[in-house]
Amino acid sequence: MQKKPLREVIAAPLDRAFRVYSHGYPFQFSGWHYHPEYELHAIRRSSGLCYIGTYAGPFETGNLILTGPNLPHVWVTDADGYGDGRQGDFIPDRDLVMQFSGAFAEKCLESFADCADLRVLLAQASAGILFSEAVGEPVARMMEDLRERSGPGRLALFFDILDRLLADKARQPLSVEWQSYQCLQPKRLDNILKFIAENYNRADLTCGEVARREAMELSAFSRFFERHISCTCIEYINRLRIYKACQLLIETENRITMVAYEVGYDTLSTFNRNFQRYIGSSPSAFRAHRRYGLMRSAHQIKKASAGGA
Incomplete structure (x- = not known):
């Protein structure tokens, strides 16, 4: 996969x-x-x-x-x-x-x-x-x-x-704004988001690395990112990781520790904490509920997603 x-x-x-x-x-x-x-x-x-x-x-x-x-x-x-x-x-x-x-x-x-x-x-x-x-x-x-x-x-x-x-x-x-037509540097924003999309599963990926690629001071990069994406860089990376983990939990039989590693987490506790924050359940409960048709209602899912924003 x-x-x-x-x-x-x-x-x-x-x-x-x-x-x-x-x-x-x-x-x-x-x-x-x-x-x-x-x-x-x-x-x-x-x-x-x-x-x-x-x-x-x-x-x-x-x-x-x-x-x-x-x-x-x-x-x-x-x-x-x-x-x-x-x-x-x-x-x-x-x-x-x-x-x-x-x-x-x-x-x-x-x-x-x-x-x-x-x-x-x-x-x-x-x-x-x-x-x-x-x-x-x-x-x-x-x-x-x-x-x-x-x-x-x-x-x-x-x-x-x-x-x-x-x-x-x-x-x-549905999502945070991926690209704003009002952005004065749309190519820079595209480059940033593309690099994150291609590297978010790396455990050593940092916002500082993304900033350096664009020759930006971290403080200036953070302001630029939050202004156009409406969340911090690390928040954005964690969201991508957790949502990809949901796909892996549904579509594969991989152990939860392996899923955590595949999406960029090097500690299971951090993965579990972020999963609970964004999805509203533990990874094991999420997998069981999706597999056996016991998942919470659409209203509850949306509420949990909004609560993690």
């Missing part, structure tokens, strides 16, 4: 600005991964936990979530989330996905004045967005229709989907 978020290469046709497809679970990129494209996920089958940036919480059939460029994410179906649609250990057509590039989005913003309001939605996507049930169901049907469309009607339907998303006043941000 990948310990670091895997960089997905999107193989979209050269004559298309966006693509829509469905995939089952497990999938080639159903692990912790990221890519430079925006991605709209409609979950059509199963339930479990999703990890989006620094967010961890439950997902279920009918969820509609938009992720921004280079925001690591994964949806992990657990033992009691397979339902009746499974084929052995495989769930067909679990996700319906629409992907489009940042370059295409920027071209739309530059070319069409009517697209100006979309900048707000695209900026919010840097944290991941969960849309309301009232919007999720009709948009999923529109995404299905989009797979069959061609010509100008296909482009019109794509913009109709974005318009529905923008009009959803009940949409909710």
Whole structure:
């Protein structure tokens, strides 16, 4: 299993600005991964936990979530989330996905004045967005229709989907903001977050090392990080470690001590303490509950996640 978020290469046709497809679970990129494209996920089958940036919480059939460029994410179906649609250990057509590039989005913003309001939605996507049930169901049907469309009607339907998303006043941000379009040094922020994503499982990773890579004094680096990510650097690293540990506890039989080591903790006591803080239970209880379908309700999970912020 990948310990670091895997960089997905999107193989979209050269004559298309966006693509829509469905995939089952497990999938080639159903692990912790990221890519430079925006991605709209409609979950059509199963339930479990999703990890989006620094967010961890439950997902279920009918969820509609938009992720921004280079925001690591994964949806992990657990033992009691397979339902009746499974084929052995495989769930067909679990996700319906629409992907489009940042370059295409920027071209739309530059070319069409009517697209100006979309900048707000695209900026919010840097944290991941969960849309309301009232919007999720009709948009999923529109995404299905989009797979069959061609010509100008296909482009019109794509913009109709974005318009529905923008009009959803009940949409909710999921993660801390991964990248702010108001940041005066977006490339520096990207470099910092990318380096952490690729190295958070190293026990010797420190915020000082990240600061030195950017030729910044630690105090200046800390202010920069907290201003744009809304938490400290060490808090951010610990969140990534614990959320990756959740995936390993669900998907593998690895001993808890091994899981702690694989996500970057060199002492079990520190791992257990942080796990309790962010998830609200011990690692062993979390694994047992997910395996036997006794996990706390979605409300409790969200409450525990918010309490660790």
